[in-house]
Amino acid sequence: MNATPEARWVVVGVDGSDSSRYALEWSANQATLAGLGVRIVTAVWPRDAEGPWREVIVYDDQPQPRHQDAQALLDYARDWILRIFPELRVETELAESRPAESLLDAASRPDAAAVVVGSRGLGGLASAFVGSVGVELAAHAPVPVVVLPKKHEEAHGVKGRVVVGVDGSEQSKRAVDFAFAQADRVGAELIAVCAWQPMAAFASSMGPVPPEAFDDDAVEAAARRTAEAEVADAARRHPDVSVDPRAVRGHPVVALLEAATPADLVVVGSRGRGGFAGLLLGSVSQSVLHGAHGPVAIVH
Incomplete structure (x- = not known):
């Protein structure tokens, strides 16, 4: 994650899973060492427009509560990581698109240095496709993509x-x-x-x-x-x-x-x-x- 004038942020996706928490911790540590900031991204997207299965899969949650939950997650993630790395520059972003699209958009900006995600997230049926977001990012992101598993020894020092x-x-x-x-x-x-x-x-x-x-x-x-x-x-x-x-x-x-x-x-x-x-x-x-x-x- 080279520190250049055009690459100032490590982008990290969070969804409330253990895997994304490890990704945030790893990103914050790397950003601190490199003198970069961390941009925490989560996504809320219209589930009723996800594809041909929208007519047979019914979701009972409403858009507004989902946005509130997502913002609460971002606030918690920011406050949690600042307790560990108090000098770290942190910003948050709530995107309204699929997780991979949201992270690709953030990774494609000229101020992005790298994008980091966990290998397994939350998301009901989507969780069956382990690593799908990471694979899509790795295929298309213009910056290095780091994928972290749910648990790894580095998290324990x-x-x-x-x-x-x-x-x-x-x-x-x-x-x-x-x-x-x-x-x-x-x-x-x-x-x-x-x-x-x-x-x-x-x-x-x-x-x-x-x-x-x-x-x-x-x-x-x-x-x-x-x-x-x-x-x-x-x-x-x-x-x-x-x-x-x-x-x-x-x-x-x-x-x-x-x-x-x-x-x-x-x-x-x-x-x-x-x-x-x-x-x-x-x-x-x-x-x-x-x-x-x-x-x-x-x-x-």
């Missing part, structure tokens, strides 16, 4: 590392820059993971493959060179960050999730080298988002 996935793509490079800035800010170690898999597993679908590609040692060495090259520039800009570049045999999702503890921040690009141009959120980033036990940052 455990110092975490920063784990970043690297593959040589442009989005991977931006993920590395974000990861180094985070690690430098909190005094954490950075683990750069470049996953590799034996080429023999893909030979039947790839056509002719050079013989050296079947040499696992050569493939592993190439992955290690990628990891080391990917972090070299950022390491020079952040000399105080301890860096551990790793070449890990395995699928990228498995390699990243196995490298991270629940206290660690996992950082990935929204799409890697193998992503399809038409997909805004790649399979690796989406799988990490759903599988991690700690906070995940998605960087475009």
Whole structure:
């Protein structure tokens, strides 16, 4: 969350759930370290206009009480976080649109640095789609998106590392820059993971493959060179960050999730080298988002 004149606020969505409370706490801590403010957003939207099921799902609450409840939630969240971080700049926003749309709007403003949400919120039937808001944000938000699970060790004072996935793509490079800035800010170690898999597993679908590609040692060495090259520039800009570049045999999702503890921040690009141009959120980033036990940052 780089502090620039155009990026002054960490946007965080709250809905009264434990997950959003952790997201607010994490956001406030990060904003304090970076000299940013926190913009707390909640949403009230017309349920009778949610789609084709509006004729069979009847809601008995009225708009006005829902607005009052939402404003009370914002007031409580602001007062609660100011008791913990009394010097923090805090503002609140009550939006009248779907949660993902509200947060995307706030994240798209030039003064936004990042947007943070919990991985599981409230909302009746909508809660069956765990992480749907986080996935939509990660696919479309122009700033880094951080998704926090309901519980993670960092909330109890455990110092975490920063784990970043690297593959040589442009989005991977931006993920590395974000990861180094985070690690430098909190005094954490950075683990750069470049996953590799034996080429023999893909030979039947790839056509002719050079013989050296079947040499696992050569493939592993190439992955290690990628990891080391990917972090070299950022390491020079952040000399105080301890860096551990790793070449890990395995699928990228498995390699990243196995490298991270629940206290660690996992950082990935929204799409890697193998992503399809038409997909805004790649399979690796989406799988990490759903599988991690700690906070995940998605960087475009």
